[in-house]
Amino acid sequence: MPRLVTVKIDGIEIRVPSGTSVAAALALAGKQITHRSVTGQQRGPFCGIGVCLACRVTINGQPGCRSCKVSCQEGMEVITDG
Amino acid sequence: MKLTCDIAIVGAGIVGTACAYYLAQEGLKVIVIERGPVGGGSTGSCMGHIVVLHDSVPHLALTSFGRQLWQQISLGLPEGVEYNQCGTIWLATTQQQIQQLRSQQTYYNQYGIATQLLDQDALCDAEPCLRKGVAGGLYVPDDAVIYPPAAACYLLAMAQSNGAMLLQGCQVMAIGPDGSIRLQGNQIIYAGIIINAAGCWASQLDRQLPIIKRKGHLAVTDRSGAVLRHQVVEVSYLQSVRQDAGASVAFNVQPRKTGQILIGSSRQIGAEGTEVEMPVLAHMLQRAVEWMPILANLKVIRAWAGHRPSTPDHLPMIGPCPGNERVWLATGHEGLGLTTSLATAHLIANMIAGRPCQIDPGPYLPGRLLQGTYA
Amino acid sequence: MAKTILDMDVVIVGAGPAGIAAAVTASRFGLKTALVEDSPGPGGQVWQETPSGRPWSRRWLNRLRACGAQVLGGTTAVCPVDQRTLLVETLDDHHVLAWRHLILATGARELLLPMPGWTVPGVFGAAGLARLAKNGWPVAGKKVVVAGSGPLLLPAALTLKRYGARIALIAEQAPIGRLIGFALACMYLAPAKLLQAWLYGLRLANVRYKMGCWPASVEGDVCLKKVSLVHKGLKIAIDCDILACGFGLVPNLELARLLGCSIQQGVVCVDQWQRTSVPGIYAAGEQTCIAGMEHAILSGRIAALVIAGQYQEARPMLGACSRARRFGHALARAFALRPEVLGLADQETIICRCEDVTAGQLQPYTDWRKARLMKRCGMGPCQGRICGAALSHIKAWPYPTARPPLLPTRIATLIEGTMAVQKAANEAKGDQI
Numbered sequence: 001m002p003r004l005v006t007v008k009i010d011g012i013e014i015r016v017p018s019g020t021s022v023a024a025a026l027a028l029a030g031k032q033i034t035h036r037s038v039t040g041q042q043r044g045p046f047c048g049i050g051v052c053l054a055c056r057v058t059i060n061g062q063p064g065c066r067s068c069k070v071s072c073q074e075g076m077e078v079i080t081d082g
Numbered sequence: 083m084k085l086t087c088d089i090a091i092v093g094a095g096i097v098g099t100a101c102a103y104y105l106a107q108e109g110l111k112v113i114v115i116e117r118g119p120v121g122g123g124s125t126g127s128c129m130g131h132i133v134v135l136h137d138s139v140p141h142l143a144l145t146s147f148g149r150q151l152w153q154q155i156s157l158g159l160p161e162g163v164e165y166n167q168c169g170t171i172w173l174a175t176t177q178q179q180i181q182q183l184r185s186q187q188t189y190y191n192q193y194g195i196a197t198q199l200l201d202q203d204a205l206c207d208a209e210p211c212l213r214k215g216v217a218g219g220l221y222v223p224d225d226a227v228i229y230p231p232a233a234a235c236y237l238l239a240m241a242q243s244n245g246a247m248l249l250q251g252c253q254v255m256a257i258g259p260d261g262s263i264r265l266q267g268n269q270i271i272y273a274g275i276i277i278n279a280a281g282c283w284a285s286q287l288d289r290q291l292p293i294i295k296r297k298g299h300l301a302v303t304d305r306s307g308a309v310l311r312h313q314v315v316e317v318s319y320l321q322s323v324r325q326d327a328g329a330s331v332a333f334n335v336q337p338r339k340t341g342q343i344l345i346g347s348s349r350q351i352g353a354e355g356t357e358v359e360m361p362v363l364a365h366m367l368q369r370a371v372e373w374m375p376i377l378a379n380l381k382v383i384r385a386w387a388g389h390r391p392s393t394p395d396h397l398p399m400i401g402p403c404p405g406n407e408r409v410w411l412a413t414g415h416e417g418l419g420l421t422t423s424l425a426t427a428h429l430i431a432n433m434i435a436g437r438p439c440q441i442d443p444g445p446y447l448p449g450r451l452l453q454g455t456y457a
Numbered sequence: 458m459a460k461t462i463l464d465m466d467v468v469i470v471g472a473g474p475a476g477i478a479a480a481v482t483a484s485r486f487g488l489k490t491a492l493v494e495d496s497p498g499p500g501g502q503v504w505q506e507t508p509s510g511r512p513w514s515r516r517w518l519n520r521l522r523a524c525g526a527q528v529l530g531g532t533t534a535v536c537p538v539d540q541r542t543l544l545v546e547t548l549d550d551h552h553v554l555a556w557r558h559l560i561l562a563t564g565a566r567e568l569l570l571p572m573p574g575w576t577v578p579g580v581f582g583a584a585g586l587a588r589l590a591k592n593g594w595p596v597a598g599k600k601v602v603v604a605g606s607g608p609l610l611l612p613a614a615l616t617l618k619r620y621g622a623r624i625a626l627i628a629e630q631a632p633i634g635r636l637i638g639f640a641l642a643c644m645y646l647a648p649a650k651l652l653q654a655w656l657y658g659l660r661l662a663n664v665r666y667k668m669g670c671w672p673a674s675v676e677g678d679v680c681l682k683k684v685s686l687v688h689k690g691l692k693i694a695i696d697c698d699i700l701a702c703g704f705g706l707v708p709n710l711e712l713a714r715l716l717g718c719s720i721q722q723g724v725v726c727v728d729q730w731q732r733t734s735v736p737g738i739y740a741a742g743e744q745t746c747i748a749g750m751e752h753a754i755l756s757g758r759i760a761a762l763v764i765a766g767q768y769q770e771a772r773p774m775l776g777a778c779s780r781a782r783r784f785g786h787a788l789a790r791a792f793a794l795r796p797e798v799l800g801l802a803d804q805e806t807i808i809c810r811c812e813d814v815t816a817g818q819l820q821p822y823t824d825w826r827k828a829r830l831m832k833r834c835g836m837g838p839c840q841g842r843i844c845g846a847a848l849s850h851i852k853a854w855p856y857p858t859a860r861p862p863l864l865p866t867r868i869a870t871l872i873e874g875t876m877a878v879q880k881a882a883n884e885a886k887g888d889q890i
């Protein structure tokens with residue numbers, strides 16, 4: 001069994017296997033929507049490899065991080081703009 | 083086929099399209115000749131701030147007249163032009179600069195331009211993301227921002243609805259004192275009056291024009307939680323405008339409707355290309371962060387550079403070439419072409435029609451910078 | 458706070474098979490090497506470390522660990538600062554790397570084509586979703602339609618299946634006739650085992666695979682509900698949770714373009730030694746030719762050997778490398794896109810997902826500059842990576858010019874990185890006096 005790490009997503013704690021991407025943790029927490037488009041549409045991860053930037057969220061206070069490109073670390077705080 | 087017209091305008095930047103806008107309204111037969119996209123020159127890379135500038139009487143007159151004309155047409159502007167009367171706040175740090183803002187205010191009052199002095203607290207309320215302890219500011223509520231290339235397209239479309247014609251993808255190779263315009267491919271157009279509104283490239287058509295390129299960088303951030311409500315400019319921007327050597331930067335930020343922040347600006351002489359120069363970009367961003375520390379952590383999604391068409395005395399050239407009533411100039415607007423485009427075109431339309439102008443055109447007449455007559 | 462600059466003999470951008478092979482090879486000759494990778498760890502699109510990693514990839518990753526090259530994971534190359542330095546950023550930090558030789562191994566991305574409804578959450582890239590699943594994205598129990606084109610659809614579907622997804626259908630747009638031709642060409646150009654594995658996998662997986670079939674639109678609002686496909690002139694509608702859809706690969710050329718490397722026919726131009734048009738800059742892997750992993754490894758090794766001056770050792774690889782490229786070209790022909798899939802978007806379909814610009818809004822424009830000026834198409838955070846690739850296929854618009862930074866970059870990074878380079882340059886000047 002892989003080690004579990006705890007991350008906080010929009011204030012709610014969730015435990016995920018280490019190595020899980022932040023995008024995956026969001027989905028596991030039931031959050032498929034990462035942000036709203038410029039015309040207000042709901043959007044979620046899309047390309048899966050860090051190119052489309054649709055999965056941007058705020059991680060540890062850093063805005064605009066691609067959640068598919070970051071692995072969950074113990075204690076990480078993630079804020080979505082869905 | 084021989085193409086003739088009353089007025090041929092070279093260049094469909096904001097200045098050329100503004101000229102077309104007014105001249106077509108007069109019922110004149112107007113042709114606009116543009117080699118690239120409409121608004122794709124300096125107009126397409128600029129910041130879009132419609133601002134009254136007070137570093138000289140002629141500047142104040144032209145910018146405030148220009149702003150007034152924008153305000154007049156603002157209600158009819160389509161959404162894509164993104165006209166937003168967000169106002170400008172000029173920032174002062176030292177007592178000397180506060181003094182400067184006070185005299186600016188007095189000066190503006192004489193011209194009927196609304197202003198409001200902001201003390202430290204008022205400034206903090208107006209722009210909470212500014213660094214603490216900025217001594218004060220001057221709020222100019224009627225200044226605005228627009229999206230420049232869309233504005234140029236709108237002005238041109240209005241001109242077209244009044245019968246103006248656009249020749250796009252046509253490079254003008256030469257203009258003659260007899261009103262002839264030679265296009266690439268040797269087609270000739272004859273015009274009663276030619277208006278050279280080719281911006282930075284105006285001197286390619288007339289080598290005696292003293293126009294140089296003044297490069298400027300801009301950067302835009304991702305959408306963010308940072309708040310910016312007004313265009314905010316440091317008062318020493320005016321020194322930066324006047325600096326004639328090397329690269330200078332000043333804090334100048336603009337809110338976008340989307341929550342993005344447009345960050346300016348730099349000035350540089352002798353840089354031909356429009357590639358982004360990292361040292362200049364970094365210097366400009368550093369300045370912005372000094373004023374708005376929250377910016378350090380925001381992300382730039384895009385940076386670019388453009389050129390301002392600049393004259394030796396920093397004033398545009400508006401009017402006929404000395405000694406030749408058929409070739410007119412509407413260029414050299416440097417960092418204010420967007421603001422002053424409508425005013426420029428208004429002056430030109432009135433001068434052509436032989437009507438009195440709303441402001442004195444004297445300071446902008448090309449004769450002041452051009453010796454000799456047009457060959 | 459200006460930081461010091463990391464001085465390297467060789468800097469490699471991208472730790473996929475090409476970058477890893479280059480790093481391992483360069484280190485063998487004592488070259489001080491740094492490998493920059495955007496993802497948390499090395500591996501690229503095929504070898505990224507997951508619990509289920511295959512032995513082959515494990516061997517290369519072990520070599521990489523042992524070789525002494527400095528691996529910078531979670532690190533994005535954002536732009537050059539001057540001619541010999543590269544600015545890179547991490548989640549909360551940044552560095553400047555100075556290089557004598559630079560190898561670009563940034564790989565490829567999927568071509569994602571607009572169709573009605575493709576912005577609805579639940580539409581993904583095909584290989585991209587597999588990638589997400591490998592990193593824990595929950596696909597278990599989800600009903601997935603895999604669609605698009607190219608040899609990656611199958612491994613993507615198999616991966617999704619392994620993670621518990623129900624694959625409703627794999628829809629390949631290429632017609633069956635062309636694929637048979639390709640299969641025959643494969644016997645000649647590629648290791649036969651590759652072809653075998655492919656066919657075997659298909660049978661084993663027991664999933665429906667339709668050729669000459671493509672997705673036409675997606676329905677759903679907050680999440681996806683239904684996908685419509687076209688097959689033999691008929692519309693089929695499938696209720697499902699996810700559409701995983703990619704139309705083959707396009708190279709990641711942004712960094713090469715920013716560095717001024719010549720680009721032709723959609724790939725970075727290199728000579729047989731993997732040298733680009735810019736002295737000191739090499740390119741390897743998918744951005745020089747979409748030809749898969751073996752080509753990536755070979756080209757990465759060749760680039761590093763040339764840098765180390767080991768032409769003797771590199772020469773015997775040239776034949777295999779060019780064979781692999783021919784395989785890539787055959788692949789491109791076999792999976793060439795039919796015109797229908799380039800015309801799926803209707804007037805309301807969003808083309809630029811960053812700025813929400815629709816096909817209808819783009820209609821009046823004939824090139825990038827105008828579309829960009831008037832509608833801000835391609836000027837959002839992805840800098841035209843998605844809509845640029847799509848429009849280059851749909852409207853044959855050449856890509857827009859690249860400007861720094863390549864990806865959204867913290868202002869602090871741009872400032873401090875540039876100042877560090879300037880400081881070093883000034884000190885160097887001081888030393889000379």
Ligand SMILES: Cc1cc2nc3c(=O)[nH]c(=O)nc-3n(C[C@H](O)[C@H](O)[C@H](O)COP(=O)(O)OP(=O)(O)OC[C@H]3O[C@@H](n4cnc5c(N)ncnc54)[C@H](O)[C@@H]3O)c2cc1C
Binds near residue numbers: 132419420
């Ligand atoms: C970074 C930056 C920020 C700025 N910010 C502001 C601001 O906030 N507010 C403001 O008021 N001003 C601003 N400006 C200044 C403003 O952009 C210019 O003054 C203005 O755009 C000039 O307009 P123009 O029509 O004269 O020139 P252009 O927009 O350059 O138009 C000239 C046109 O002529 C065409 N042309 C040239 N030669 C030929 C030829 N031979 N044949 C055919 N066509 C030709 C060109 O293609 C071009 O489209 C800024 C400028 C820069 C660079």
Ligand SMILES: Cc1cc2nc3c(=O)[nH]c(=O)nc-3n(C[C@H](O)[C@H](O)[C@H](O)COP(=O)(O)OP(=O)(O)OC[C@H]3O[C@@H](n4cnc5c(N)ncnc54)[C@H](O)[C@@H]3O)c2cc1C
Binds near residue numbers: 472501535565584585
């Ligand atoms: C989503 C996807 C899934 C794929 N799955 C398979 C598969 O299952 N089987 C298969 O045979 N082939 C697969 N491929 C094809 C794959 O591209 C090749 O087989 C092979 O991986 C190519 O190797 P490479 O080294 O050229 O590129 P890649 O493996 O793509 O590696 C390039 C690396 O560069 C990194 N990078 C890019 N830009 C930057 C930057 N600016 N800064 C830092 N790092 C950067 C990327 O993160 C990436 O890790 C896949 C391709 C994609 C796009």
